[in-house]
Amino acid sequence: MPSPPAVPPTVTTWRSASARAAAGEAELPSMLTMVRRGMLNRCPNCGEGKVFRGFLKVVPECEVCHAPLGQLRADDAPPYIVIFLTGHILFPPIFWIEKAYEPPMLLQMAVWLPLFAVVCTLLLRPAKGAVVGWMMKLGFADQDSPHSWPADTGTSRDG
Numbered sequence: 001m002p003s004p005p006a007v008p009p010t011v012t013t014w015r016s017a018s019a020r021a022a023a024g025e026a027e028l029p030s031m032l033t034m035v036r037r038g039m040l041n042r043c044p045n046c047g048e049g050k051v052f053r054g055f056l057k058v059v060p061e062c063e064v065c066h067a068p069l070g071q072l073r074a075d076d077a078p079p080y081i082v083i084f085l086t087g088h089i090l091f092p093p094i095f096w097i098e099k100a101y102e103p104p105m106l107l108q109m110a111v112w113l114p115l116f117a118v119v120c121t122l123l124l125r126p127a128k129g130a131v132v133g134w135m136m137k138l139g140f141a142d143q144d145s146p147h148s149w150p151a152d153t154g155t156s157r158d159g
C-alpha cells in the first residue's frame, strides 16, 4: 500500500470544531467553496484529496488533510436532489415535444427513459459530493470521535 502523500504546506490538517477553536484557527472555508469542492470530487476541507474511492463510495478520511469524510452519511439527499433536478431539466422538453410533434409513445419511451437514466447517473456523484461538503460545513464532521454522534450526553440507554 503506497504511503499517503505529504500534507502540502498550504493545507491545514483537519481538526474538529473544538480543536480549531482551542487552537484559535480560522473557520472552515465558505459554504459555497465546500459544496463546490465536493461536487468536483475534492475534499471540502482542503480541496486537495478525493471524496470518492469508487463511483459513490466515500473515502473514510481525506488522504491529504485527514478530514473524516466517511462519517458524513449523505443518505437519501443526493438521489432526492438528482430526481428534482432531472425532472426540471427534462420535463419541459418532453412536454414541448409532445405538444408540438406528438411523436409515437414507443419512440418517446425509447428516447426519454434512457436519457433519464444517463442524466441521473451523471448527476448523482456531484450531488453526493456537494451534500458531503454541505454536511461538513454544517458541522457533521466536527465530532471528536465517530462514536460520539449524535451528541454524547454522558448517558446511555444500556447503562
Ligand SMILES: [Zn+2]
Pocket: 043, 044, 045, 046, 047, 048, 049, 062, 063, 064, 065, 066, 067
Ligand atoms: Zn482534505
